[in-house]
Amino acid sequence: MTEPIVQYRDVHKSFGDVKVLKGINLDIHPAEKIAVIGPSGSGKTTIIRMLMTLEEPTSGDIIVDGTNLWKMEKSGKMVRASEKHLREVRGDIGMVFQHFNLFPHMTILDNCMAAPIHVKKENKEEVRERAVQMLERVGLGDKFDSYPSQLSGGQKQRVAMARALVMRPKIMLFDEVTSALDPELVGEVLEVIRDIAKNDDMAMVLVTHEMDFALDIADKVLFLDEGVITEQGTASEVIEHSTNERLQTFLHRFRKV
Amino acid sequence: MITINAILDIFPQLMRGLGVTVTVLLASAVLAYLMAFIAGLCRLSQNVIIRKFTGFYVEVFRGTSLIVQLFWLYYAIPMLFGIQLGSNWWTGVIAIGLNYGAYLSEVVRGSILSVAKGQTEAAVALNMSRFQRMRLIIFPQAVRMMLPEFGNYTIQMLKGTSLVSLIGMTDVLYYGDIMRSTNLAQAPLIYLLVLVFYFILALPLIWLTRKGESISKKGVASG
Ligand SMILES: Nc1ncnc2c1ncn2[C@@H]1O[C@H](COP(=O)(O)OP(=O)(O)OP(=O)(O)O)[C@@H](O)[C@H]1O
Ligand SMILES: [Mg+2]
Numbered sequence: 001m002t003e004p005i006v007q008y009r010d011v012h013k014s015f016g017d018v019k020v021l022k023g024i025n026l027d028i029h030p031a032e033k034i035a036v037i038g039p040s041g042s043g044k045t046t047i048i049r050m051l052m053t054l055e056e057p058t059s060g061d062i063i064v065d066g067t068n069l070w071k072m073e074k075s076g077k078m079v080r081a082s083e084k085h086l087r088e089v090r091g092d093i094g095m096v097f098q099h100f101n102l103f104p105h106m107t108i109l110d111n112c113m114a115a116p117i118h119v120k121k122e123n124k125e126e127v128r129e130r131a132v133q134m135l136e137r138v139g140l141g142d143k144f145d146s147y148p149s150q151l152s153g154g155q156k157q158r159v160a161m162a163r164a165l166v167m168r169p170k171i172m173l174f175d176e177v178t179s180a181l182d183p184e185l186v187g188e189v190l191e192v193i194r195d196i197a198k199n200d201d202m203a204m205v206l207v208t209h210e211m212d213f214a215l216d217i218a219d220k221v222l223f224l225d226e227g228v229i230t231e232q233g234t235a236s237e238v239i240e241h242s243t244n245e246r247l248q249t250f251l252h253r254f255r256k257v
Numbered sequence: 258m259i260t261i262n263a264i265l266d267i268f269p270q271l272m273r274g275l276g277v278t279v280t281v282l283l284a285s286a287v288l289a290y291l292m293a294f295i296a297g298l299c300r301l302s303q304n305v306i307i308r309k310f311t312g313f314y315v316e317v318f319r320g321t322s323l324i325v326q327l328f329w330l331y332y333a334i335p336m337l338f339g340i341q342l343g344s345n346w347w348t349g350v351i352a353i354g355l356n357y358g359a360y361l362s363e364v365v366r367g368s369i370l371s372v373a374k375g376q377t378e379a380a381v382a383l384n385m386s387r388f389q390r391m392r393l394i395i396f397p398q399a400v401r402m403m404l405p406e407f408g409n410y411t412i413q414m415l416k417g418t419s420l421v422s423l424i425g426m427t428d429v430l431y432y433g434d435i436m437r438s439t440n441l442a443q444a445p446l447i448y449l450l451v452l453v454f455y456f457i458l459a460l461p462l463i464w465l466t467r468k469g470e471s472i473s474k475k476g477v478a479s480g
Contacts, residue, residue: 054378091384101379105397115383
């Protein structure tokens with residue numbers, strides 16, 4: 001198998017006295033699709049936020065493409081990463097949020113163009129072309145000049161995905177991207193994710209409560225329980241055949257709701 | 258008829274003060290906005306010294322009255338330090354500008370802090386630098402939120418300019434006072450017209466504030 005593009009090595013995270021993650025070890029390989037499931041509060045969001053540099057681990061290492069994300073070498077010693085170091089390392093990572101977080105003062109097209117132009121200093125015309133292409137791909141080819149407030153939740157989330165894709169990340173993180181949506185809008189968003197998963201070769205980590213969906217697209221499923229990954233394997237191993245009791249209870253409760 | 262004649266007498270007199278009132282307002286507004294952004298951003302700086310220093314400026318100017326600050330600049334500073342602030346006009350502009358700049362810097366700071374955290378997070382996820390996040394994402398939204406308060410404070414600033422008549426500036430109120438002192442019986446009418454005069458000057462500001470309110474309702478994620 002290829003070298004992992006991301007490695008978590010014994011990563012711990014506490015908020016104050018509360019230990020949220022207790023020793024996470026995880027490899028993410030290029031193009032791998034990973035689904036993270038688990039009860040509310042088990043730390044799923046925190047795992048991916050640390051990789052996006054939105055939350056700093058309390059201890060342990062996260063290695064991205066061979067470089068330590070949160071630590072850097074300075075005169076022979078490993079010290080806390082600077083903003084500059086974080087920017088260099090996180091460039092290949094993108095994220096889609098539960099509440100979209102579109103920029104409300106920009107049109108849909110500008111939402112997708114701002115970062116490639118200002119962050120990657122790419123040519124404006126090329127970026128426009130790519131942004132247009134992405135928006136068409138997510139089915140919003142007629143909305144370029146709309147503002148986020150004029151869109152439905154499902155449309156907003158599709159814009160958020162286009163915005164992340166225009167940056168051409170090697171790793172995409174999805175944090176329960178359908179759970180703030182009205183039920184009838186969930187399908188259109190899942191369709192887009194499915195399309196990305198099938199046709200793009202980036203690694204994806206999806207925190208999700210959509211079990212059937214996870215079963216369908218994930219190469220690997222992780223069950224997170226009270227800050228520990230207690231089960232991992234292929235979707236059918238974890239979701240259909242595991243004998244782990246807490247996982248069974250979780251799945252059971254879940255399917256009933 | 259007598260009243261109409263009186264009004265026709267008084268109004269042109271008040272008009273003579275218009276230039277001073279308007280120029281003091283415009284100049285102190287520019288200074289106040291400038292101070293507001295400088296101090297507002299400095300108070301969010303990561304540098305403790307910068308933060309404390311601007312905090313001191315803001316609290317001093319908010320915690321004491323404008324008229325005392327005006328007198329300090331006009332009488333005390335030249336005596337104590339031998340510094341002349343140029344003309345009376347400049348003294349008035351600096352006092353009003355610094356005073357309202359202090360208030361408005363809190364508006365700037367508050368608006369920046371009230372842009373939703375998710376906006377910063379999305380910008381981080383797009384790998385923007387701290388400066389890019391501020392310039393492209395946070396600041397444009399914060400400015401929209403500031404507009405109504407900036408309008409309100411500018412209206413207050415207009416009213417505040419009348420204090421410069423106390424340091425010998427010939428503004429609208431000054432000419433009103435002059436007329437009153439020569440014709441005491443007309444005092445009610447004179448001051449009524451002074452009120453009307455300031456109100457007319459405030460009208461465009463009131464209109465702009467309304468406009469600001471409707472703009473600020475759109476295009477921001479706060480929370
Ligand atoms: N910034 C924070 N400050 C304090 N506690 C936090 C913070 N972020 C998360 N937590 C706590 O950490 C724990 C794990 O949070 P996390 O959001 O990672 O869980 P989750 O598995 O994503 O849950 P959910 O399914 O409800 O989204 C929770 O108990 C939460 O209250
Ligand atoms: Mg979560």
